[in-house]
Amino acid sequence: EENLKSEELLSENYQGIRPASGYPACPDHTEKAELFTLLNAETNTGITLTETFAMNPASSVSGLYFAHPAAKYFVLGKICRDQVEDYARRKGMNVKTAEKWLAPVLNYDPE
Structure with missing residues (x-):
């Protein structure tokens, strides 16, 4: 279990990875719609997706969280x-x- 300070979280000094739709490991933004459906995100959080899959409010973030110590980022070629x-x-x-x-x-x- 990790007990990190805010600065450590912002510096991504935590165990694991957080790949997100639209980034190198997961380039397809449409996968956000699948994630939102699975989590019933709009109802549960009030966050919505635009027609281009941007999140509203703009300060919102989403991703897949893998806390395994061996998890490493990768880039889709x-x-x-x-x-x-x-x-x-x-x-x-x-x-x-x-x-x-x-x-x-x-x-x-x-x-």
Whole structure:
């Protein structure tokens, strides 16, 4: 169990990681909608998502919290068209939409 001071928390001196949608390990912002649904976040917190998946109020944060001492951040590398097509199929979205949300990590020009 950790007992950290505010400064230590702000400096991220805690055990584990907090990857979040839209950041290098989880580039797809649409995953925030899944998280909000699972947690009933709007009802429980009053935080809402915009059509671009920004949170309102703007000072809100969300993420996945892993407190394991061996947890390490990672970056998703560039992905190819076949990976985007597979991802879109599994998410139930069309490829163009998947390309929009995954644009920073595409290894090709979606045209």
